[in-house]
Amino acid sequence: MMPVVTPEISTQHNTERLMTSNQMAWFRFTRNPSAVIGAVMVLSVVLAAIFAPILSPSPQSAGSFVDFAHRHHAPSIDFWFGTDNVGRDIFSRVIYGYRVSLSLVVGVLGVAVPFGVVLGLMAGYFAGRTEFVIMRFTDVMLAIPPLAMALAITAVLSPSLINAMIAITMLWWTWHTRLIYRIVKAQMSEDYIEAAKVAGASHAHIMFKELLPNCVSAISVKISLDAGFVILFGATLSFLGLGVHPPTPDLGTMVSTGSEYLPEFWWEAMMPGLAILYAILGFNLLGDGLRDMMDVEV
Amino acid sequence: MSTPILEVSSLNLSFTTYGRRAQVLHDVSLSVSKGERVALIGQSGSGKTVTMRAIIGTLPMPPANIESGSISFEGRDLLNLTKPERNRIKGTGISIVLQDPLLSFNPVLTIGRQMDDILRYAEIRLGQRQSASQRKALILKTLNKVQLPQGVQIFDAYPMMLSGGMRQRVLIAMALLNKPRLLIADEPGTALDVTTQKEILNLLNKLVKDEELSLLLITHDLGVVREISDRVYVMERGHIVEANTNEEIFSNPVHPYTQKLMACVPALYGERVREVKNDQPGRPKIQVAAITKDFTQRSGFFKRTWSSVRAVNSVNLEIESGDVFGIAGESGSGKTTLAKMLLGLHLPSSGQIKIDGRPINDFSDAKEFRKLIQIVYQNPGSSLNPKRTVTQQLAVPLTFTNHSKASIMTRTAELLEMVDLPPSYASMYPHELSGGQKQRVAIARALSVNPKILVLDEPTSALDVLIQNTVIDLLLKLRQELDLTYVFISHDLSLMRNFCNRVAIMFRGEICEQGLTRDVFANPKHAYTRALLSSIPVISEREERLKPKITTAERQAVLASSTALT
Numbered sequence: 097m098m099p100v101v102t103p104e105i106s107t108q109h110n111t112e113r114l115m116t117s118n119q120m121a122w123f124r125f126t127r128n129p130s131a132v133i134g135a136v137m138v139l140s141v142v143l144a145a146i147f148a149p150i151l152s153p154s155p156q157s158a159g160s161f162v163d164f165a166h167r168h169h170a171p172s173i174d175f176w177f178g179t180d181n182v183g184r185d186i187f188s189r190v191i192y193g194y195r196v197s198l199s200l201v202v203g204v205l206g207v208a209v210p211f212g213v214v215l216g217l218m219a220g221y222f223a224g225r226t227e228f229v230i231m232r233f234t235d236v237m238l239a240i241p242p243l244a245m246a247l248a249i250t251a252v253l254s255p256s257l258i259n260a261m262i263a264i265t266m267l268w269w270t271w272h273t274r275l276i277y278r279i280v281k282a283q284m285s286e287d288y289i290e291a292a293k294v295a296g297a298s299h300a301h302i303m304f305k306e307l308l309p310n311c312v313s314a315i316s317v318k319i320s321l322d323a324g325f326v327i328l329f330g331a332t333l334s335f336l337g338l339g340v341h342p343p344t345p346d347l348g349t350m351v352s353t354g355s356e357y358l359p360e361f362w363w364e365a366m367m368p369g370l371a372i373l374y375a376i377l378g379f380n381l382l383g384d385g386l387r388d389m390m391d392v393e394v
Numbered sequence: 395m396s397t398p399i400l401e402v403s404s405l406n407l408s409f410t411t412y413g414r415r416a417q418v419l420h421d422v423s424l425s426v427s428k429g430e431r432v433a434l435i436g437q438s439g440s441g442k443t444v445t446m447r448a449i450i451g452t453l454p455m456p457p458a459n460i461e462s463g464s465i466s467f468e469g470r471d472l473l474n475l476t477k478p479e480r481n482r483i484k485g486t487g488i489s490i491v492l493q494d495p496l497l498s499f500n501p502v503l504t505i506g507r508q509m510d511d512i513l514r515y516a517e518i519r520l521g522q523r524q525s526a527s528q529r530k531a532l533i534l535k536t537l538n539k540v541q542l543p544q545g546v547q548i549f550d551a552y553p554m555m556l557s558g559g560m561r562q563r564v565l566i567a568m569a570l571l572n573k574p575r576l577l578i579a580d581e582p583g584t585a586l587d588v589t590t591q592k593e594i595l596n597l598l599n600k601l602v603k604d605e606e607l608s609l610l611l612i613t614h615d616l617g618v619v620r621e622i623s624d625r626v627y628v629m630e631r632g633h634i635v636e637a638n639t640n641e642e643i644f645s646n647p648v649h650p651y652t653q654k655l656m657a658c659v660p661a662l663y664g665e666r667v668r669e670v671k672n673d674q675p676g677r678p679k680i681q682v683a684a685i686t687k688d689f690t691q692r693s694g695f696f697k698r699t700w701s702s703v704r705a706v707n708s709v710n711l712e713i714e715s716g717d718v719f720g721i722a723g724e725s726g727s728g729k730t731t732l733a734k735m736l737l738g739l740h741l742p743s744s745g746q747i748k749i750d751g752r753p754i755n756d757f758s759d760a761k762e763f764r765k766l767i768q769i770v771y772q773n774p775g776s777s778l779n780p781k782r783t784v785t786q787q788l789a790v791p792l793t794f795t796n797h798s799k800a801s802i803m804t805r806t807a808e809l810l811e812m813v814d815l816p817p818s819y820a821s822m823y824p825h826e827l828s829g830g831q832k833q834r835v836a837i838a839r840a841l842s843v844n845p846k847i848l849v850l851d852e853p854t855s856a857l858d859v860l861i862q863n864t865v866i867d868l869l870l871k872l873r874q875e876l877d878l879t880y881v882f883i884s885h886d887l888s889l890m891r892n893f894c895n896r897v898a899i900m901f902r903g904e905i906c907e908q909g910l911t912r913d914v915f916a917n918p919k920h921a922y923t924r925a926l927l928s929s930i931p932v933i934s935e936r937e938e939r940l941k942p943k944i945t946t947a948e949r950q951a952v953l954a955s956s957t958a959l960t
Contacts, residue, residue, distance in 0.1 A: 123412045287777035291839070294737060295791035296764045309781035 121389045131385020137378025138320075145194040152188035160343040168361045178363035180354065186364065189345040190371045196257065196346045197375065200330040201323045203261045204268055209319060212272025213311070217303045219273065220280025231277065234270045242267050242329065243336075250338045260339040264329055268322070275318055279311050313390035320386055324379035331372050347372050397469075398425035399608050400449065400488075400576055405463035407448060410456060418444050420632045422463070426576065426608045431599075433611040433619040433640075435655070436629035437858045442612050445629070446578055449610075450488055451480050468575070478519070485516050489574035493581040495561035499553035505564055506549035509533045509571060516572045533571070539605075540567045541597060559590035559953070566597065570605070577602070578610045583618070587724035587885065589953055592929035595622050614859065616659050617931025620644055628652045644933060658859040660888040662915070662932050663940035668892045669912065670870070672716045678751070679847060679879045680736065682711040685745030687731055705731040707903040708745070713896075715846075718873065718880040720890040720911065722926075723900030729883050732900070733849050736881060737769055749847070761795050768840040772852040774832035778824040784810070784835050785820045791842045809838040812875075813868060830861035834868065841872070849881045854889065866893055887930055891915055899923050918942055925952040 125131050149155050153176075163183030171178040177186035219230040246263040253259045283289065292302050327347075333339035334348030342349060347368045354364030407419035418441050426432045434442045447453045449465055451472065465472045467487060472480060492498040500508060513529045524532075530549070537545035540563040553561060562583060569577055582598060583591035599622055602609050611623055619626055619640075626643045628636040628651065636649040647653045661667045687706040706728040713719045723729045734740045736747060738754055747754045749766060757763040768791075771777035778787055788806040797805065810817055813834040824832055833853060840848055850869070854862040866889070872878060884890055890897055891911060898908035899922065907920040918924045924942045929949070932938055 120412055287771040287773065288779040290739065291769070291771065291777050291836075292779075292790055294739070294764065294769055295839070295843075296760055296794040297790055298794065301790070301794070305786075306779050306782070309779070312781070 125385055125389040128385050128388055130381045131388065134378050134381025134383075134385055137374060138323075138382050141194055141375045141378060142198065144191045145198045148191045148195055152185070152191045154185040154188045157184035157186075157188040158192040158345050168357070168364075170361075171363055171367070177367035178361070180350070180364050181357060181361075186350070186367050189350060190347065190368055192345040193347040193350060193368065193371065194375065196340055196344060197327045197330060197372075200257065200261060200264075201326045204264045204326050205319055205322060208265045208268035209272055209315065212269030213276050213308075213315060215269070216273040216276025217280055217307060217311075220277045220284065221299070221303050221307065223284075227277075230273070234273045237267060237270045240267065243332070246333055246338055250333075255338050255341065257340045257344070260330060260333045263333070263338075264326060268326070271322075272315070272318065275314060276311050279314055280307050283307055283310055313386075314392045317383055317387045317390060317392055320379055321383035324376035324383070327372065327375050327379070397427070399428050399468055400424075400426040400610065401464075401466045402445070402449065403464050403466075405445070405448065405465065406461040407444065407453075407463075408459050408461055410459065417461075418632050419448070422629075422632070422634055424627050424634065424637070426610055428575075428608055429602070429606050430625065431602055431609040431611065431623045433613060433623035433626045434629060435613055435616065435619055435626060437614060437655075437860060439631075440629045441632040442629050443580070446490075446580060446610070446612050450484065450490055450578065482519050485512065485569075485572040485574065486520065487574060488576045488578060489569040489572065491566050491569045491577065491579040491582055494585050495558055495565055496585065498565055499561065501553055503552075504549070505551050505553065505556070506530070506533065509536075509549075509564075509568055512568055512571050533567075536567045536570050537564070539570065539601070540564070542567070557590075558586050559593060562586060562590070562594050563597065566594075566601070570601070573605075574607070576608045576610065578612065580612045581614070582611070584613070584615060588887075588929040588931075589724070589925050589949060591618075592931075592949070593953065595931075598622060615931065616644075616655060616933045620933055621931055628655070654860065656933060658863050659933050660886075660892045661934075661937060662888045662891055662927070662930055663937045664934070670718055670893060670895045672714060672718075672895045674716055675714050677715040678712055679715040679717070679749065680711065680713040680881070681748040681751075682709060682713075682732075682736075683746045683748075684708045684710060685732075685735065685742045685747060687728075687735060687740060688743045704903055706735070706742075709900075709903075709905050711898060711905070711908070713879065713881060715879055716873075716877070717896055718882055718894045720882045720884065720894030720897040721900060722884060722887055722890055722897055724885055724926075727900040728903040729900050730851060733769070733851055733881065733883050736849060737767060738763060764791065764845075765795060765843045766845055767847040767849065768843070768845040769849040769851060770833070770836050770840045770853045773856045774829065774836045775824070775856070777836050778832055780824050783821050783823055784827075787835065788839050788842055791839065795843050805842065809842055812841065812872065813838045828861075829857050830865060833857060833865055837865075837868070837872070841876070844876075846877075847879045847881065849883070851883045852885070853882075855884070855886065862889070869893075887915075887926060888932070899926070921948060922952055925949050 144151055148158075152158070161184055166175070166179050166183040167181055169175050169179040169183075175185050175187065177190060180186055180189070215230050215234070219227045242264070245267055246260065249263040249266070250259055289302060289306065292306050297306070330339060331346070331348030331351070334346045335352045337352070340346035340349055342353070350368035351365050351372070354361070354366075354368060357364050402425070403423045405419050405422040406417065408415050408417040422441070422445055424432070424434065434445065436442045444453065448460065449472070460473060467483060472483070499505075510526075510529055510533065513524075513532065517523060533549065534545040537548055542548055542560065542563050548556065548560070548564065556564065579598065583594040586594065595618060598609065601607060609622075611619065613619060623640050625639055626637070627634050628643070628649065630651045636643070636647070636652045638648075643652065644656075647656050685706060686704065686708050688702045688704050690702040709732060721729045721732065731740060735742050785806050788809055789802045792802045792805055806820060807817055810819060815831060815834055815838070819827070819831070824835070827835065837853070853869070854865050857865060869880070870893070873880060882890065882894055894911050896909065897911045897914050898905045899914070899920065900906070901920075901922045907914060907918065907923045914923065915927065918927055924944050925948060928942050928944045930941070932941065
């Protein structure tokens with residue numbers, strides 16, 4: 097065997113800068129067709145809700161407007177989604193309906209997520225008795241059927257958007273508590289937690305400055321997936337007459353009243369139903385895309 | 395020279411990820427003859443594992459892509475074989491011994507079941523059938539070959555019931571089951587303690603001779619290479635830069651990279667050893683008196699019974715100001731528990747620790763204590779928060795010792811300079827830094843509040859040898875500049891020889907020997923210390939001669955008492 101010695105290889109390192117993790121995540125996201133489609137769908141729903149007065153062909157249809165000349169019109173150039181039993185334009189009502197749905201999402205998640213996350217952080221970080229109390233309380237809340245809870249609340253209070261929101265919020269935080277609890281438990285064995293303790297950091301610092309940043313990607317994926325389910329649950333409540341009341345345009349209520357005219361005037365239930373499907377599908381595709389992009393398990 | 399059993403010629407391989415192509419192997423050629431032991435060495439990231447995976451055919455393609463070259467095994471070009479043909483060679487022609495004996499088993503299946511699966515599937519691929527009892531007989535015979543005579547018990551045991559060394563032996567037995575002609579060993583024994591590793595290397599050497607195997611060894615440990623190879627290939631960033639016989643490589647390395655690798659291995663004996671001295675001894679900094687730590691755990695139904703493990707048993711230590719005090723020992727010897735007690739993270743079950751003459755529980759002011767003693771962890775990947783920037787992490791100890799915003803800013807800049815990092819790194823996240831740079835940040839964080847004592851918990855064991863040296867040099871420089879006392883926890887005795895002025899050897903929770911590093915290494919008294927020192931792989935014949943000599947029986951005795959079959 098002849099000895100082999102090659103001349104010294106040039107030490108020029110990879111001069112081109114490597115991608116940052118954000119660039120890599122963006123690469124993964126944009127190469128994932130369903131994620132991009134989901135993002136476009138969610139964006140269209142949000143924009144439609146924000147610019148409802150400009151976009152809707154007949155803004156007055158959102159209120160208690162009556163136009164018996166045009167009742168039960170099938171979808172056409174003038175009325176894209178048809179008209180309902182009092183002649184209101186369903187397309188306009190759907191756009192306004194997204195406003196109600198999205199405000200429900202913001203209201204519910206705006207309260208449930210911070211509450212659930214803080215409880216999860218505390219349960220995971222403090223362990224022992226705190227953990228036991230918080231997690232068993234969470235288990236109890238998880239055992240309550242959501243619809244029964246909503247029925248109970250609206251029976252005590254009155255059916256309205258705010259009360260529907262309260263009912264959903266009261267049960268929704270549990271999922272975030274469990275998610276964060278699990279992540280924090282896994283992070284607690286990492287040395288950086290002990291390093292922070294040795295550095296003399298306070299409990300609040302470790303929970304909110306050290307642990308929380310490591311939960312952010314999981315929370316954002318969860319929120320995106322949640323949004324679709326909150327819309328669905330809100331629509332279910334309205335369909336059952338426990339949520340938003342007429343004439344406020346709500347997708348669930350529209351499906352409910354439209355279903356009285358099935359199958360003859362099918363568009364009256366079908367179009368709002370498809371609108372619900374569209375929004376939920378968008379949020380779910382986006383959530384799945386984010387999950388792949390940030391490489392987290394939810 | 396006989397015809398090569400494995401021949402890789404001008405292999406070029408690239409990876410395409412995120413739309414960018416990176417060539418990882420450049421014209422790699424190597425060959426292994428029948429009965430020959432060949433080692434492939436290099437730093438992590440040099441391409442040695444990619445080469446190995448290309449040979450056994452487990453690289454995912456894409457992203458990997460073989461651009462040119464060939465790999466032939468016993469005259470057949472592996473790259474042109476169909477998938478079933480290629481699979482038939484796995485295990486029967488080429489077999490592999492995996493690196494990590496802890497992770498390579500399925501924890502819920504018995505060893506026998508897992509070995510039987512390997513045999514059975516190989517038979518299905520080859521179209522032969524043997525009865526279950528024939529297979530069992532073969533498994534027991536193979537276990538015997540790897541010096542596990544109690545084969546029947548091992549056959550029925552679950553992986554967790556075996557010690558690390560036994561699991562490594564079972565892994566070797568698994569690789570031998572189908573009578574391969576070529577054995578590939580990926581970092582054999584590196585996950586094990588040195589005394590056990592030595593046994594495994596001896597076993598591999600014996601097997602290669604007895605079974606007429608060829609061996610391809612993939613490792614970064616030059617000491618291991620010297621003991622277990624006939625020829626060596628040195629790999630640097632995808633190139634084979636030097637290939638020669640074992641004796642030539644070690645006595646006369648030609649390529650600058652090989653020379654650099656050799657120079658980085660800390661010497662155990664001889665003139666390459668760096669003596670570290672304490673210039674002003676005599677001032678006790680840490681006094682540990684008869685300290686014991688029991689870990690108790692409630693178990694059983696209704697948690698009524700208590701079981702207890704003694705991790706540290708009546709340890710006495712005196713560490714003087716300016717010392718680099720090494721605490722050596724194998725995994726599970728209690729050295730990390732001892733370190734955590736010094737930091738006040740665990741309370742001793744009995745005994746007392748005094749720092750600067752004050753008992754540790756006298757420090758009612760936690761801030762004062764934190765300014766006195768800090769720690770650098772083993773793995774900077776875990777000890778730095780992945781979601782916070784370098785500045786944010788350096789600021790934590792300062793924020794909690796009442797520093798103002800402005801003084802934190804100047805101090806973090808100062809700290810980065812102290813550990814030789816450019817100021818632009820302040821806003822980076824840990825994943826943007828290399829392992830060595832991360833460890834520098836961790837050192838800077840520990841130093842931020844000007845502690846007098848640093849506990850170094852294996853600070854270089856997660857790093858490559860080349861990087862390890864720069865970190866050690868930095869630590870020595872900082873010790874001079876800042877007048878620090880180090881407590882250095884490690885299992886790497888060669889490193890300890892070159893970094894510590896005093897050492898204590900821990901064995902099963904007790905300190906079995908302590909003294910000046912020079913004396914302990916020159917004249918080890920305790921049987922365990924002797925076994926440890928004699929097992930360390932070294933890179934020159936001179937050092938080999940200077941190591942204490944012990945017989946196999948003596949080492950077996952030590953092993954038997956340190957790793958019991960549970």
